[in-house]
Amino acid sequence: MTYRSLASVIAFAAVIAASMLAQIPAAVQAQSPATPAKTASATRAWTPPLLPDGKPDLQGVWTNNTVTDLERPKALAGKEFYTEAELKDLQNQERQRLYVTETEGQPPANHSGVEGAGADDVHYDFSQFGLDRAQAKLAWSRRTSIIVGPEGTIPPLTPDARKRLAEIRAKAKGHEFDGPEMLPLGARCIARVNVVPLLPSAYNSNLQIVQSAGYVAIETEEIHDVRVIPTDGRSHIPGNIRQWYGDPVGHWEGNTLVVDTTNFTEMSPFRGAQNLHVIERFTRVDQDTILYQFTVEDPGMWTKAWSGELPITRINGQIYEYACHEANYGLADTLRGARVAETDAAKNSAK
């Protein structure tokens, strides 16, 4: 496999992850308040079941699988919400897209969205593995982006961050497959970008919440990462101890679990940030929905904090073991393939 094919496969996977296409509506439609004020009143309207210790019950198996992009597409600039009619259109489009994928075997070439992709590039047809987003329950929202607000985009990078990321990219150019450390953290099964904040994944956007007095444990299915969040308002661990997912400390504000996470490693899995601070809010708004809100800040990375919101919907099923590292043939094969490509290139140039 050539570098270009590998790159296009990875890019395609990223496109799938960012796919806007909609699907068969789930039984539950998540709340999509039109304004922040309405959010507040919507979350106060319903009283969640309480656990024996008096705290709201967030337990269960859930998904935040969605078609909503993190950032608002340019074509929708200024439009924070779809109408109900537009949402139904989206759902029909997604249903149609899945139908075409399943019957024709792969997405039509001109919809692949991969820059420079050609007819003989490999396309992942996730649907044949049951991993197409639309084959799992979707948590619908009328939002046009997960990021809230009039812009709906990640704020600009600081000049320092721009420079730093450019330097990293420049250094990596031509060395993308030299060794395991050059590949994304997710491909190395070290950490994923969808744990803190709790963003949807390309597939397996599943999680399980188990609570005991003083703790809320959230297990995300991918890599089987668990965050055990103390809710006794304790202080964070010492500042020199840095972790991939930071150190979470929670407390209850009425019926909302508020989680403050600091102590992220400088090699944060989240978009290259080096000093991340994430605040999350979990509020159960009806029988089958948790409203998840988050704010991300890193003054060295972005010019201002940014916030997002998405529904988490209940699913009927269990979390499966995702033994990422134990079966990480992908990483070994990627490196092996690169070595073969180098040997082939050397042979061809020697001719």
Added chain:
Amino acid sequence: MMGWIAVICVLSPAAAPSVAQVSPYRVPRTADGKPNLSGIWQALNTADWDLEGHAAAAGPVTSLGAVFAKPPGLGVVEGDEIPYLPAMTTRKKDNQTNWTKLDPEVKCYLPGVPRATYLPYPFQIVQSQNNVLISYEYAGAVRVINMGAPTKAPADSWMGWSNGHWEGETLVVDVTSQLEDTWFDRSGNFHSDALHVVERYTPRTPDIIDYEATIEDPNVFSRPWKISMPLYRRVEKNARLLEFKCPEFAEELLYGPLRKKD
């Protein structure tokens, strides 16, 4: 009057409690009335080095000298010896001789049950009415014990499938459907995919749980056998699990040979 008191004293049970026969301690209850095992716990022994009794020995890495030598331990196996079938003893010896190449712990693979319990890292029990989640510091391993009606495993897995129930003060966990790829320790003790483990967690004091695991695998052992050990509560203020996401630390070992040569 004194006569009555004497009779009462004679009739009262006066068994001096031995270590093995303390009357069951009654641990505080959760809000839903079950023994509360929530907290951060850790085994304090050398079971992960070798379940059977063992003397100290040199470690596998010369440059680490005494730092990574094998510490001694009395062993945690009831009857001291693991009852391998005669046909299986060769494989155990081979495993033991080649353990640094074969032990899945070296590669940071998920440990399975019961090894997850006595790895030298803490774990946290988050106990809820319908589920008991155990988060292990090692490799971010986790399992969720179903406390409702028992369910069947959807597939085999590294950490197996756990169904639990209460017997008085004891949490009993039935673990099935583990892959054959895990070991019991760093000494090559192994099993097949027919492994069946039954664990018992019995609180002895507010900060000690007596842990037992009965291990059954007719493909490898001539009879079921049992391990037992205390688990100690981590009582430091604000004790919490930290990350030991070890795939990163095993990366050079696993993928170094595939690195581009300069």
